[in-house]
Every structure is written in C-alpha cells, then in structure tokens.
Amino acid sequence: MSARIKGIFKIDDITSTNPLAVGDEVDVDIESESANTAMITHIYPRRNYINRQSPAHKKQHHIVAANLDQSLLFATLKEPKTSQGFIDRFLVTCEAYHVPAIVVFNKADLYRNKEMEKYGELKAMYAAIGYRTILISLKNKEGIEELQELLKDKTTLLSGHSGVGKSSFINAIFPELQLKTQDVSGWSGKGLHTTTFAEMFDLPNDNGKVIDTPGMREFGLVDISRQELSHYFPEMARLINDCQFNNCLHINEPGCAVKKALEEGAINVERYISYFNILDSIDDKNY
Numbered sequence: 202m203s204a205r206i207k208g209i210f211k212i213d214d215i216t217s218t219n220p221l222a223v224g225d226e227v228d229v230d231i232e233s234e235s236a237n238t239a240m241i242t243h244i245y246p247r248r249n250y251i252n253r254q255s256p257a258h259k260k261q262h263h264i265v266a267a268n269l270d271q272s273l274l275f276a277t278l279k280e281p282k283t284s285q286g287f288i289d290r291f292l293v294t295c296e297a298y299h300v301p302a303i304v305v306f307n308k309a310d311l312y313r314n315k316e317m318e319k320y321g322e323l324k325a326m327y328a329a330i331g332y333r334t335i336l337i338s339l340k341n342k343e344g345i346e347e348l349q350e351l352l353k354d355k356t357t358l359l360s361g362h363s364g365v366g367k368s369s370f371i372n373a374i375f376p377e378l379q380l381k382t383q384d385v386s387g388w389s390g391k392g393l394h395t396t397t398f399a400e401m402f403d404l405p406n407d408n409g410k411v412i413d414t415p416g417m418r419e420f421g422l423v424d425i426s427r428q429e430l431s432h433y434f435p436e437m438a439r440l441i442n443d444c445q446f447n448n449c450l451h452i453n454e455p456g457c458a459v460k461k462a463l464e465e466g467a468i469n470v471e472r473y474i475s476y477f478n479i480l481d482s483i484d485d486k487n488y
C-alpha cells in the first residue's frame with residue numbers, strides 16, 4: 202500500500218523537512234483498491250518524537266520518528282567508533298522529548314582489553330546517572346535475548362551511526378526479513394549508508410514494533426536553548442536549584458552547585474565536557 206499526503210499538512214509545520222514521520226498515527230481514505238493507494242486525511246497529535254537538525258538545512262529539523270516508547274542507541278567502540286559526545290547529544294534529545302533511552306554497545310567480539318576497559322567505564326558512568334547500557338555481539342549471538350525481552354509490546358526506535366548493526370539486529374530477531382546490511386568486506390571506515398529510509402516492523406509475537414533508521418553521522422540538536430540544556434543532563438538537573446543564580450549556565454558563575462559537584466567528583470568530567478561542547482554549539486540567536 203502506498204499513501205499520498207494531502208497538501209494541507211505540508212504547510213502545517215514549515216520548520217520540519219518531513220510533515221509525516223515513521224510512527225505517526227494517521228487516518229487514510231482508500232483511493233484505489235486495485236492500485237493499492239490511499240490518501241492520508243489526518244495525522245494524530247504525536248505523543249512524543251525524536252528530532253534532529255536536518256543535515257542539509259541546519260535551520261530545519263527532521264523528525265526521526267514519532268510515538269515512541271523507547272529508543273535503543275546502537276554504539277560501537279570499534280569499526281566504527283562511536284564517541285561519547287555523540288551518545289550524549291542523543292541522550293539529551295531523548296530527555297527533552299521524554300523518550301527513555303538505552304545504549305546498546307554492539308560488536309563485543311571485536312573488543313580487546315582496551316575497548317572492554319572503555320566499556321566498563323562508560324557502563325559505570327551511565328549507570329550512575331540512570332542510563333542502562335547493554336553489551337552485545339550480533340556476530341556471536343550474545344546479548345540478543347536481553348534486548349528482545351525489552352522490545353515486547355513497545356515501539357522502539359533504533360538509531361546510531363552507520364555500520365553499527367541496527368539492521369543486523371532486526372535480521373537477528375526476524376530472520377525472515379532479510380534486511381540489507383553492509384557487506385562484511387565493505388567496512389571502509391567511511392560509514393556508507395546501507396539503510397536509506399526509516400521503516401517500522403511489527404514484532405511477530407506481540408504488539409511490539411521496531412523502527413530501523415539510516416545511520417547518522419552527527420546528531421544536531423534542535424529547539425534546546427543554552428539555558429535549558431542542563432535540565433537534560435539528569436545528574437545536573439537535580440542540582441540546578443542549588444545554584445546561586447537561577448540563570449546559571451554552570452561555567453564559571455559563583456555559587457554553582459554543578460561546578461561544585463564536578464570538583465567533588467560527583468559529576469563525571471567526561472559528561473561535563475559533553476555538556477560544555479553542546480552548550481558551545483547552541484546558537485543562542487534563535488532564542
């Protein structure tokens with residue numbers, strides 16, 4: 202079935218490059234049974250969504266997916282490397298739009314001592330602020346049941362860089378789908394995109410749904426002001442009422458509870474660096 206969208210929705214939200222996103226709930230009028238076409242007549246209000254800066258038009262945003270119960274951010278510490286900065290940007294958006302997030306580290310089979318040590322540090326750091334991390338190897342079929350359990354009766358977004366194994370994961374749980382994945386010999390470090398559009402799949406045994414998306418190189422934040430950024434770092438959010446100034450950006454203001462926690466080791470330095478870098482990247486002229 203293919204469905205057209207009525208023109209009127211296109212002007213609804215001019216700052217978005219896509220008026221309709223995967224996960225949207227809609228009403229359709231069947232146009233032609235024989236040609237299998239329909240017209241979308243109504244888009245229901247979104248419970249939540251994940252959006253990002255459009256890579257082509259920085260001033261516009263792109264809705265990655267809507268009406269989500271959770272998101273699994275696929276990351277790898279090797280082939281390719283996912284930076285903590287990328288993970289933290291994604292987590293900020295999940296906090297801002299109320300989508301619970303779990304970070305899945307794939308390709309454990311490739312990790313040596315160095316990467317396992319790094320994983321241990323990341324796991325402890327994220328656990329301390331309430332984020333779950335899961336280590337898996339799709340290649341060695343390790344950790345897949347734990348993930349499968351999480352998908353039950355939920356709508357789950359899969360995202361992450363290109364080549365981290367999002368489509369491979371869907372193939373592991375639905376062998377019959379045979380989604381296209383990157384050629385094993387094709388790993389070039391350049392992050393070729395194998396999946397080219399977002400697509401939702403129904404889980405076979407329950408009401409769960411999983412959304413595969415094309416890999417993204419960067420995750421540009423939208424609609425988050427410098428002032429509110431720390432609200433989306435859970436470990437900072439709980440401290441900001443203790444800052445002396447209510448417009449504190451936690452940089453070098455006197456009486457800053459966040460900086461104090463940082464000095465005492467209660468806030469992780471790497472997380473603070475992510476905060477600082479994101480803050481620096483927010484163009485406040487928009488607010």
Ligand SMILES: Nc1nc2c(ncn2[C@@H]2O[C@H](COP(=O)(O)OP(=O)(O)OP(=O)(O)O)[C@@H](O)[C@H]2O)c(=O)[nH]1
Nearest residue numbers: 339340364365366367368369382383394395396416
């Ligand atoms: N060594 C190893 N390779 C894996 C693992 N999981 C996936 N791969 C390989 O990684 C490559 C990329 O996997 P894909 O599933 O295509 O990655 P993707 O995240 O869907 O990538 P895009 O569609 O481009 O966003 C493929 O060659 C997979 O076979 C794993 O656990 N270990």
Ligand SMILES: [Mg+2]
Nearest residue numbers: 367368395396
């Ligand atoms: Mg893919």
Ligand SMILES: [Zn+2]
Nearest residue numbers: 444449451457
């Ligand atoms: Zn402060």
